[in-house]
Amino acid sequence: MPYPGIRCALLTAAMATGLAAAPARAEDGVIRIGISLRMIVENGLKYGQMAKDELEAVNAEGGINGKKIEVILLDDECKPDKGIANVNRFIHQNKVHLVMGSVCSSVSMPQVDITTKEEVPQIVSSSTNADITKKGSAWVFRTSVSERFYASVHAKYLSENVGKKVAYLYTTDTAGIGFAKDYMAFMRRTYKVEPLYEAQMQESDLDFRAHLLKIKSLNPEVLAIGGQLDAIARIVQQSYEVGIPKKVRRVSASAASNAPVPELAGDAVVGLAFAAAFSCKDERPVAQAFVKMVQEKYKVRCPDHDFSQTYETAQLIKLALKNAKLELTDASLKADRAAIRDALANIRDYHGLAAGPINFCADPTPQCRDGNRTGILVEYTKGGKDYDMRVLARVGFDPDFGL
Amino acid sequence: MDYVIDLVIIGLSVGMVYALVALGISLIFSGLDIVHFAHGEIYMLGAFIGLMIFQKLALPYVPALLLAIVVTGLIGVLIERLFYRRLTRAGGGYTVAGMGMIISGFGMSIVLQNIAFLIWGAKPLPFPVPFGMPVEVGNLTLPMSYVWIVSAGLLIMVGLHLLLRRTMLGLAMRAVAHNKDIAYLSGINVPAMISLTFGVGCALGAAAGVLIGPINYVQVQMGLGVLIKAFAAAVVGGFGSLPGAVLGGLLVGVVESLGAGFISGTYKDVYAFILLVLVLMVKPSGILGVEARMKA
Structure with missing residues (x-):
């Protein structure tokens, strides 16, 4: 055999490959x-x-x-x-x-x-x-x-306490779409109110300012933001950059409860409301x-x-x-x-x-x-690494709600 | 009308970022005859370096921007000297076209991305710069971050113009870009000028990254999107043309912004490429490009 070392290595590699490819045997008990x-x-x-x-x-x-x-x-x-x-x-x-x-x-x-x-x-x-x-x-x-409950926590609280003129800006991820569609459906079903503005952006988008400018010109009462955490942080921050006033209530999908949102958006996150299942401020x-x-x-x-x-x-x-x-x-x-x-x-x-x-x-x-089936509505009271929040409302639902 | 002006302002601020990256790509192309596919990662690296200087050294934004430009430029010189130089020499001269350089550009892009991932992780990092309150001009609200991007971008471009047109160093860089053999025979240190050109190109990418960081955050994957737009901008303006890169960048930014505002934001990325196709159909060499010819 001219190259016994190479042959041995090939054999070892083949055995290792075979072992790796074989399904792992599950242990009983x-x-x-x-x-x-x-x-x-x-x-x-x-x-x-x-x-x-x-x-x-x-x-x-x-x-x-x-x-x-x-x-x-x-x-x-x-x-x-x-x-x-x-x-x-x-x-x-x-x-x-x-x-x-x-x-x-x-x-x-x-x-x-x-x-x-x-x-x-x-x-x-x-x-x-x-x-x-x-x-x-x-x-x-x-x-x-489920978002069918979350959306109604927002919708009910905000329509009763803030207003029904809602502009929706959301990204194409499933959670973002679900948040916006459920919110819109609730507003149509309960109050017969159509969206003031609705736009969907790509998940990878970084610049939302063109839409936000349009939203600003429509004078909404609520800006609903759907998406994953960095998109929410960007939209909130950019909404202030284009001059949407603070009195326009920002509300977002439950992903806003994740720590990177207040850390990324800094003080822009103050006043951003979101429905969540839990708050560390729960006493x-x-x-x-x-x-x-x-x-x-x-x-x-x-x-x-x-x-x-x-x-x-x-x-x-x-x-x-x-x-x-x-x-x-x-x-x-x-x-x-x-x-x-x-x-x-x-x-x-x-x-x-x-x-x-x-x-x-x-x-x-x-x-x-x-x-x-119980959601809470939370709002940020401070942004950045030392972010803080408070619970605005706690809302329970019937199993059939939103179906 | 205010809405249109707002959209144009946004377009100009984003376009300025595209323009700076496109300028870097065009500069490297004109100097080295290579299309630098890792330039998006240089932009990302510059943004991270700027952020680290801003946070760890607690320097104000402007010194952090300048220091990030210098540091990234030096990193660019190092990359050219250690990696790309070997390839150009392997090609038998100072320039080698072809697949080797393209593949190594992609390779460098992956390497830089992974280095950044190991150092800074995958999640976006905030770049909290207190730009101050927006400026009210009539019915327009002008955020200071846009003012910063546009004015800093313009200053950097003026600086580059002065370097290239009013200094001996710039003259040497232009000579090398025009014809390396004749530049060498004229006594110019061609390898040093190539390194410098590459470094300046990388510094421009870093400037763009630090300028957009406070708006878009800083993250490992931020380079790809801007690279594609910057390439579109460079081609629209005329590949290898420095004024063309600026014009292309601003055009791409404004068209993208107006398209998103008046047609649909969902297909925002498409408008830049529609513009690209239209320009190529009318003037294949780009708006300010010259007819393609064999370089010496």
Whole structure:
């Protein structure tokens, strides 16, 4: 053999490739949970880690009903293609019993199609787009407050306290569209009011000033901003640059609750209202204990609702796992997934960090699967790194609301 | 009418940023005969450097802008000296056209993006400059950030014009751009002038990045969008023509702004390219471009 070294290396490489390509063998007796979240932002890494820590913490106490939990945590960067790849990996390679995530609605939407097809329970932790639970999947649950509730928290409060002349500016991401469309639909349905101005921008747009100038010339009472966090920060800041006066109330999608928005927009964020599921200014003992835990363990001064909903989702998962009868073998994978789904569907009147109770039920409808139906309206009182906010209102809804 | 004027002002401020980047691209093209595909990342790098100087050294905005221009220019010189120079020499002279340089430009773009990602992370960073209250002119509200962009951009362009037209250094740079062999025979240090030209081109990109930072924030992926628009601006004005780059940049900015204001903002990016197609149909060499000819 002229080149034994090269041959040996090729053989090793071929074996390694073969091993890597082969599906990982799932360990019996372990509950496997796949988590796909937007972790590309600094806080994302922290709440991702928090979800993993919360779930795996049970292992130190002997597991849930004696069963250990293994968490596979992946970043989807808020990109649908990565979110789809993550879920496919969870299901086909890791053979998970449950999928948790994601944060961005544009990621959760296609993920739901896959988990539904593959019959894997999924609990959506932070996405708000109303269509997620309208797909009618028997396998999907949502901890976050749906946009159909959020939009009405804004709409009701602002139309009664500020005015009904609303200009809408939103980006083409799913959450942005969902926020604006739901808000507009509510205003039409309830007050028969058409938008004063409506414009959709690309997600990648940085300059919104041409639209904002047009909006300024129309003298709106409310400027509704839909989009992801950096788009919201840009629009708010640019709205002041083009001279839209402070008396025009700025209201935005729930992504505004994320810390980068006040940090990016600085003082321009003062007065910006948004609906959220949680505020670190919530004075309930359970909320303050959570805030303290996040401050100490994850060094985040004011955890937003992505943190609270991630934490809440982890608690709901643990509760469901405790009540599910699981065999946890290769052969029982399908039955175990169904058992977890049924256990999630049986959660009733759960009181945690959300402003109201969380209730799920068995029907694959938004009424049953949008478990959290209480939103709060929050406004920023200070921008920058030391941002501050206050709760303006707390509003609960019937399960049928907005459908 | 006020609305049109407002849109034109916005267009001019964005156009000034495109113009500065396009000017850098054209300068590098005229000096080195290469299309620098990593220029968007130079713009991004300049913005980050400006932000770091502004925050860490706590310098006011103008000194931070000037220092960022100088530092990025030096980084540009270093990049040319360490990387592009090897390619040009491999081509047998000071200039090598072709795929090697284009691919290395893309490679440099990826390298710079990843370096920035490792240093500053992926999330946008605010560039909180207190520009002050907007100026009221009749019914118009003129934000000071726009005034800053336009006036700083104009000053930088005047400075560049003076450097190129009124100094021996500028004369040497122009000579190298015109004909490297004759410049060499005239005793000009051609490699040094090429490095300088590249550095000045990068400094212009940095200026654009620092000027737009307070409005659009600073982030790793900020370069791509502006690079495409700047290329469109450079081609509209006439590739390689410095006044053409300025004119193209301002035209692209204004057309984009008016299109977004009067037609639809959803397709804002399309207007620049419609303008590009129209200009190329009427005058393929660009508005101020000269007929293509083989360079010596």
